[in-house]
Amino acid sequence: xxxxxxxxxxxxxxxxxxxxxxxxxxxxxxxxxxxxxxxxxxxxxxxxxxxxxxxxxxxxxxxxxxxxxxxxxxxxxxxxxxxxxxxxxxxxxxxxxxxxxxxxxxxxxxxxxxxxxxxxxxxxxxxxxxxxxxxxxxxxxxxxxxxxxxxxxxx
Amino acid sequence: xxxxxxxxxxxxxxxxxxxxxxxxxxxxxxxxxxxxxxxxxxxxxxxxxxxxxxxxxxxxxxxxxxxxxxxxxxxxxxxxxxxxxxxxxxxxxxxxxxxxxxxxxxxxxxxxxxxxxxxxxxxxxxxxxxxxxxxxxxxxxxxxxxxxxxxxxxx
DNA sequence: TACACTAGCGCAACGACTTGCAATAGCGCT
DNA sequence: AGCGCTATTGCAAGTCGTTGCGCTAGTGTA
Ligand SMILES: [Mn+2]
Ligand SMILES: [Mn+2]
Ligand SMILES: [Zn+2]
Ligand SMILES: [Zn+2]
Numbered sequence: 001x002x003x004x005x006x007x008x009x010x011x012x013x014x015x016x017x018x019x020x021x022x023x024x025x026x027x028x029x030x031x032x033x034x035x036x037x038x039x040x041x042x043x044x045x046x047x048x049x050x051x052x053x054x055x056x057x058x059x060x061x062x063x064x065x066x067x068x069x070x071x072x073x074x075x076x077x078x079x080x081x082x083x084x085x086x087x088x089x090x091x092x093x094x095x096x097x098x099x100x101x102x103x104x105x106x107x108x109x110x111x112x113x114x115x116x117x118x119x120x121x122x123x124x125x126x127x128x129x130x131x132x133x134x135x136x137x138x139x140x141x142x143x144x145x146x147x148x149x150x151x152x153x154x155x
Numbered sequence: 156x157x158x159x160x161x162x163x164x165x166x167x168x169x170x171x172x173x174x175x176x177x178x179x180x181x182x183x184x185x186x187x188x189x190x191x192x193x194x195x196x197x198x199x200x201x202x203x204x205x206x207x208x209x210x211x212x213x214x215x216x217x218x219x220x221x222x223x224x225x226x227x228x229x230x231x232x233x234x235x236x237x238x239x240x241x242x243x244x245x246x247x248x249x250x251x252x253x254x255x256x257x258x259x260x261x262x263x264x265x266x267x268x269x270x271x272x273x274x275x276x277x278x279x280x281x282x283x284x285x286x287x288x289x290x291x292x293x294x295x296x297x298x299x300x301x302x303x304x305x306x307x308x309x310x
Numbered sequence: 311t312a313c314a315c316t317a318g319c320g321c322a323a324c325g326a327c328t329t330g331c332a333a334t335a336g337c338g339c340t
Numbered sequence: 341a342g343c344g345c346t347a348t349t350g351c352a353a354g355t356c357g358t359t360g361c362g363c364t365a366g367t368g369t370a
Contacts, residue, residue, distance in 0.1 A: 035318080133276075136303070139300075148291070150289060190348080228349090
């Protein structure tokens with residue numbers, strides 16, 4: 001007998017890359033722990049960018065015993081699976097992209113503090129320039145460029 | 156009567172940008188302290204790149220009482236004068252360029268750990284691409300791009 | 311369900327900065 | 341040479357990560 005939910009297609013939530021994490025970990029000899037579940041639950045509801053510090057805080061909301069080192073280590077594992085990707089702000093602080101649809105770099109204005117994603121074409125231009133230069137294969141996701149935005153350039 | 160040394164042009168060392176630091180600081184209402192002198196003496200004999208940690212160690216060789224916070228603060232003021240420029244390695248750690256002849260970014264291979272300076276033309280390509288993108292004015296000196304070098308790409 | 315194997319956890323210590331604050335000491339001025 | 345103003349210093353404490361270690365607890369297997 002089919003499960004009740006499966007007969008109502010409209011109620012089935014869109015498949016999320018997070019759905020298979022537990023199995024994916026286990027099939028690689030890794031483990032699915034309560035601590036990892038907590039972090040994944042937090043990541044589930046975060047589309048876009050988050051700092052590691054903020055993730056730790058969110059985890060602690062759900063599980064007061066959350067430890068930073070465990071979160072950092074789990075983020076490393078998830079990054080190996082491509083589920084998150086990190087970069088560094090101009091101060092060197094870590095910033096995570098959750099479920100990056102497409103790899104992209106960042107722009108920071110040192111004057112006003114605003115940030116933007118580097119557009120795909122622009123990112124490609126950078127990648128191409130460096131491929132031509134030394135045959136270097138750029139990891140765009142880890143690129144953070146600082147400078148002044150158009151608005152701040154005009155004072 | 157002229158000083159003895161000034162009559163022997165061959166013995167006069169080439170003017171160094173460091174020679175005027177003391178006056179430059181004072182004329183800006185800042186001070187020339189023993190601690191700053193120590194750091195400048197260290198920087199004098201360092202052409203190229205150095206980490207802040209290494210600079211602190213070198214200072215401590217000359218003055219055992221050197222304090223990290225003082226060194227960091229002095230590096231900040233020297234950077235304001237354009238005498239050093241810092242960037243961040245892939246791990247976010249600071250790296251200083253002493254007397255940067257021309258502003259340039261860096262390339263790090265995450266596989267073999269090697270590093271290169273981005274060539275001027277390539278740097279210009281990056282600057283241009285972002286100027287076109289959002290009218291963003293890139294600070295090339297603070298750019299660190301990681302990825303895989305040609306050698307490591309071929310495994 | 312019981313077991314053994316080992317991945318992952320919490321903790322404590324460390325590294326690289328940063329910041330607030332009270333005491334010190336350059337500097338310009340007389 | 342002496343003064344006073346305030347830029348700097350040293351220190352302590354804090355933040356963001358990273359790492360080594362002994363103990364715990366997921367997992368696959370029987
Ligand atoms: Mn910086
Ligand atoms: Mn990184
Ligand atoms: Zn701006
Ligand atoms: Zn390499």
